[in-house]
Amino acid sequence: MAPFNSTPQSRPHHLPAFRRKEGPPKKKKKFRTMKDVMKTAKRVAIPREDYSKLTCKICGSGEKDEEMLLCDGCDNGFHMMCLRPVVVRVPIGSWYCNKCHDHHPTPVVKKFTQRKIMDFFRIQKSAMKCISPEVSRRQRKRTRPLVLQKKSRKLLPYIPTEDHNRRSKQMESLASALINLKLEFSNELTYFLGMAPKSANQSKFESDGMQVMSKEDMRTLEKCKAMSERGEYPPLTVVFDALEGYTVEVDAPIKHMTFVAEYTGDVDYIRNRANDDCDSMMTLLLASDPLKSLLICPDKRGNITRFINGINNHTEEGRKKQNLKCVRYSVKGECRVFLVASRNIGKGERLYYNYNGYENAYPTHHFV
Numbered sequence: 001m002a003p004f005n006s007t008p009q010s011r012p013h014h015l016p017a018f019r020r021k022e023g024p025p026k027k028k029k030k031f032r033t034m035k036d037v038m039k040t041a042k043r044v045a046i047p048r049e050d051y052s053k054l055t056c057k058i059c060g061s062g063e064k065d066e067e068m069l070l071c072d073g074c075d076n077g078f079h080m081m082c083l084r085p086v087v088v089r090v091p092i093g094s095w096y097c098n099k100c101h102d103h104h105p106t107p108v109v110k111k112f113t114q115r116k117i118m119d120f121f122r123i124q125k126s127a128m129k130c131i132s133p134e135v136s137r138r139q140r141k142r143t144r145p146l147v148l149q150k151k152s153r154k155l156l157p158y159i160p161t162e163d164h165n166r167r168s169k170q171m172e173s174l175a176s177a178l179i180n181l182k183l184e185f186s187n188e189l190t191y192f193l194g195m196a197p198k199s200a201n202q203s204k205f206e207s208d209g210m211q212v213m214s215k216e217d218m219r220t221l222e223k224c225k226a227m228s229e230r231g232e233y234p235p236l237t238v239v240f241d242a243l244e245g246y247t248v249e250v251d252a253p254i255k256h257m258t259f260v261a262e263y264t265g266d267v268d269y270i271r272n273r274a275n276d277d278c279d280s281m282m283t284l285l286l287a288s289d290p291l292k293s294l295l296i297c298p299d300k301r302g303n304i305t306r307f308i309n310g311i312n313n314h315t316e317e318g319r320k321k322q323n324l325k326c327v328r329y330s331v332k333g334e335c336r337v338f339l340v341a342s343r344n345i346g347k348g349e350r351l352y353y354n355y356n357g358y359e360n361a362y363p364t365h366h367f368v
C-alpha cells in the first residue's frame with residue numbers, strides 16, 4: 001500500500017450527540033457516583049437538531065448522508081468526496097470546512113534565512129560548504145557512464161539542484177508546508193515510547209518475506225543519505241493545488257529507477273491507529289500476527305514523501321499519471337519504504353504513486 005486506511009467505525013461526525021459548552025472553571029464539587037445521580041435525576045427531553053434535510057454545500061445533494069461531514073463552524077454539510085482535497089476518513093473531533101478553517105485556504109510559502117533553513121533541516125554548518133556547484137560537478141563525473149545506467153535495473157542516486165536560489169526555493173516550500181501542518185522535519189524512521197519499539201521493526205516478521213536490498217543499492221542509499229545530511233535534497237518543490245491539496249512537483253528531470261526519497265515518520269503498531277485521523281499513514285510491516293503489523297505515521301515528523309499524491313486506481317487517465325513506485329525492502333533486517341521513479345520524469349511533472357500497492361484499502365474513486 002500506501003497511506004493506510006480502515007473503514008471509519010467511529011461515530012460519524014455529521015451527527016454530533018451534543019456540543020460541549022465552554023465556560024469559567026467551576027469549583028470542585030463533592031463526588032457522587034452515577035448511580036446516586038440517576039436516583040434523583042429527572043427525565044428530560046433533549047432537543048436534537050434535525051439533520052434529515054441536510055444537503056451538501058458543494059453538490060447540493062442530500063444523498064449519501066453517511067458520507068456527509070458537518071462543519072463545526074458554519075453548520076453546513078459537505079460530502080467527504082466533494083471536498084478538495086478529498087477527505088477519505090471521518091475526522092475525529094472537531095472539523096471545519098475550508099471557509100471556516102483558519103481563513104487560509106491557500107497556504108503561502110514563507111521566506112527563510114539560510115540560518116533558519118539549516119536549523120529546520122538540521123544541516124551541519126561544515127556540510128553547507130560542500131555544496132558548491134564545482135564540487136557537485138566533479139562528483140558527478142565519477143559516476144558510471146550513461147549507457148551502463150540505461151541498461152541497469154539498479155537504483156540510481158537522485159541528482160540535487162546545483163543552483164542555490166532554486167535549491168532554497170525547494171527547501172522553503174517544504175519547510176512552509178511542514179510548518180503549516182505543525183510537523184517537524186525528519187528524514188528517517190523514528191521510534192518513541194508508547195509506540196512500537198525499534199525491535200518490533202524486523203523484516204523476518206513479514207508474513208510472505210520481504211525482498212532484501214542488494215549491496216549495490218545499499219551503497220546508493222548511503223550516498224543519498226550522505227547528500228541529504230549535507231542539505232542536498234532531490235530536486236522537488238511542494239506546491240498547493242486547489243483540488244489536490246499539497247502536491248510535489250519535479251524541478252529537474254529524474255531518470256527511471258532513481259531513488260527519490262524514503263518514506264519517514266514515527267513507527268507505530270497498526271492496532272494503535274485503527275481510529276487515527278492521519279491520511280498519510282504507510283504500511284511498513286504486514287506480519288503473520290496482525291498485532292505485530294506496523295505503520296509509518298508522519299503526523300508529528302516527516303519529510304517530503306507525505307506530500308506526494310496518489311493516482312486514481314479506477315481510471316485509465318489516473319493510472320497513466322503514475323511515475324513513482326513505492327517499494328518495501330529489508331535493509332540490514334529492518335523494513336524500510338522507498339519511493340523510486342518508475343519511468344523518466346520531466347521537469348514540471350507532479351509525482352504520483354499507487355496508494356493501493358499492498359492492500360486495496362484506500363478509496364481513490366474521487367481522486368483527480
Ligand SMILES: C[S@@+](CC[C@H](N)C(=O)[O-])C[C@H]1O[C@@H](n2cnc3c(N)ncnc32)[C@H](O)[C@@H]1O
Pocket residue numbers: 003085086087088243244245246247279280306307308309310311312366367368
Ligand atoms: C498522503 S496525503 C498527500 C498530501 C495531501 N494532498 C495534503 O494536502 O497534505 C493524502 C491525501 O491527499 C489527497 N490526495 C492525494 N492524491 C489525490 C488526488 N489524486 N486527488 C485529490 N486528492 C488527493 C487526499 O485528501 C488524500 O487523503
Ligand SMILES: [Zn+2]
Pocket residue numbers: 056057058059060061078079082
Ligand atoms: Zn456533495
Ligand SMILES: [Zn+2]
Pocket residue numbers: 071072073074075076096097098099100101
Ligand atoms: Zn464551515
